[in-house]
Amino acid sequence: MRAAKEVFDNLSAVDTRIVDELLAKEWQRFDKKIVVLDDDPTGVQTVHGISVFTDWSEKSIEQGFLEKNRLFFILTNSRSLIASETEAVHQEIGRTVSQVAARLNQPFVVISRADSTLRGHYPLETETLKAAIEAQTDIVFDGEVLIPFFQEGGRYTIDNTHYVQYGAELVPAGETEFAKDRTFGYTKSHLGEWVEEKSNGAYKAADTTYITLERIRTLEIDKITDQLLAVQGFQKIVINAVDYVDVKIVTIALLRAMMAGKNFMFRSAAALPKIIGGISDKPYLTREELVTEETGHGGLIIVGSHVKKTTEQLEELKMCPSIRFIEFDCHLVLEPDRFQSEIDRVIALAEELLASGQTVTVYTRRERLDLGEHRQDEELLLSVKISDAVTSIVERLTVRPSYLIAKGGITSSDVGTKGLRVRRATVAGQIKPGVPVWMTGEESRFPGMAYVIFPGNVGTKTTLRETVEILTGRVLSP
Incomplete structure (x- = not known):
């Protein structure tokens, strides 16, 4: 457990104007449609003016691809499904998205949006998507980016450990009620160890790539990009973040790495779709x-x-x-x-x-x-x-x-x-x-x-x- 004020007060300041200018340049070059698969409807909690489709028919997916927005959501509601149902759904979506994208000659990125407290069918969903897309296309996924940060819900990743804020305290996610979920429970708060636990040792904490807050906050974007370019074999990439500016900085590096030919699968909370999709802030609704x-x-x-x-x-x-x-x-x-x-x-x-x-x-x-x-x-x-x-x-x-x-x-x-x-x-x-x-x-x-x-x-x-x-x-x- 950590005191939230102490953690936040000790963070290095960042010139957000520089970050926004750099990110805007990368957006101009990035031409991929972003398809967000949402395991329940709450994943749209950071965006506006975006379509959500509640089915994954070819017609709906094509409509999403043809819209002018950079991204669209498909609601899978997979957290209410048993594992075999979830696997079948993600196989179908992976195939259909790949087929529609090929017909329209439109490159794409898939984000698996999941709960910011780490509950859900992981790694089943992203592994199923990986297999389905690789079978239909010439894409080979180099890595999987993990970013459960969600500021609005008090979810922060610091020193590779994911925290849930309760009042003035930051509690490691593995010590919260969410970790005791009967269906999706876990014990580890360190995200590398969490990956190792959830994958039954198939992916090791020691082999995980970590993007640190220190490197993010000092704007070492070239070094972060180099880390991403070195990833292979569907290696896991843990993103530390306590503010949206951290996500923006990492997104600059991610866009650069993808434009250089790297392919990533994303498992994230709701913050990443907003930033990578270029969604502006909007006042609360009246x-x-x-x-x-x-x-x-x-x-x-x-x-x-x-x-x-x-x-x-x-x-x-x-x-x-x-x-x-x-x-x-x-x-x-x-x-x-x-x-x-x-x-x-x-x-x-x-x-x-x-x-x-x-x-x-x-x-x-x-x-x-x-x-x-x-x-x-x-x-x-x-x-x-x-x-x-x-x-x-x-x-x-x-x-x-x-x-x-x-x-x-x-x-x-x-x-x-x-x-x-x-x-x-x-x-x-x-x-x-x-x-x-x-x-x-x-x-x-x-x-x-x-x-x-x-x-x-x-x-x-x-x-x-x-x-x-x-x-x-x-x-x-x-």
């Missing part, structure tokens, strides 16, 4: 930008995530007397008839309250469903059934909410793709730090509606309430 149709109906908030921060935010929201709360007893999934009755009850009550103009929060029972040790796949399959039930609440709505917030990555993915039936959405921007908003497409159930994708582990205790306040246009006194 109610006037998001609520474009005044229906007199209430807004709907769906809370599925069970991480500690989500539960704290829910408890804060519960202190607002103007919001109605409906607890969904998801543990009834073990009793199918009672489970269906519970779904029907929640939907009927939510419909009634929304139609009367009240803001409604539907939340899943806070205790996790625990089947015991060595039954992770069964738990994951049950969680899919629960998520399908939560999704059906939105899917069966006949009342259009004035807005919709979904709390949790898997929850927001299923609500967006299945409940709202979104095929393509536009990222409007962020309503709060790290909290993105989609504007739903014409094909969706409620076209042009603001859909707030609220990651489970982002924000302070009051951020969910503050988000609702923005959307309702009034203070909700707790």
Whole structure:
């Protein structure tokens, strides 16, 4: 554990004007389309004006390639899938992206956007993409760049160790609740050791290339580029970063190395797509930008995530007397008839309250469903059934909410793709730090509606309430 202030106060200052000028020059030379595969919808939490496709059909991928933007997102929602499903999805995407790119004669880069606290199907996803793309093209991947830095969520990599900020302290990621994830758990915080752990020793910490903060902050871009040019055999590259300027500096070197012929796979959090895609900063969204149709109906908030921060935010929201709360007893999934009755009850009550103009929060029972040790796949399959039930609440709505917030990555993915039936959405921007908003497409159930994708582990205790306040246009006194 480290004191955040002490770490940040001791960092060398950087002339950001020089960095921005150098990066702008590299962007002018770089001609590759950036395809970002997102394992849940929260990866768009740093961008705006970008398309998100919820399928990976040839039609959608071609549409993404033909857009003027440097990058587009494909939502895989793979964190909700078992390993065999994830592998099949990434094989298909790798093949289709390669085929479309060849037909359009458009070179490309793939970023596997994953959780900033290191959870997910790693290294399965990037290894599957590597194999699929190399089988279809003449690309040979020299290395894999790892950059879980995500400033908005308090995720920093320092001295090759990844940290999660809790108040004034930086806690090694391997010592947090996220590392204890039943499906995607790990023990190591040093990213080289984490790679060795997750790859079962196939890739060693000692063989990993490390881009240090010291080299980044002293603008040794040529030396960083030389490090990247020396990588081969899908060697891992760990990027240290505590600020967006660090990502910009490394991106200059990455673009130079790629223009020199090196091919990299990327496993990153949400910061890298913004920087490598050249996405500008944008002020946080306002109610006037998001609520474009005044229906007199209430807004709907769906809370599925069970991480500690989500539960704290829910408890804060519960202190607002103007919001109605409906607890969904998801543990009834073990009793199918009672489970269906519970779904029907929640939907009927939510419909009634929304139609009367009240803001409604539907939340899943806070205790996790625990089947015991060595039954992770069964738990994951049950969680899919629960998520399908939560999704059906939105899917069966006949009342259009004035807005919709979904709390949790898997929850927001299923609500967006299945409940709202979104095929393509536009990222409007962020309503709060790290909290993105989609504007739903014409094909969706409620076209042009603001859909707030609220990651489970982002924000302070009051951020969910503050988000609702923005959307309702009034203070909700707790």
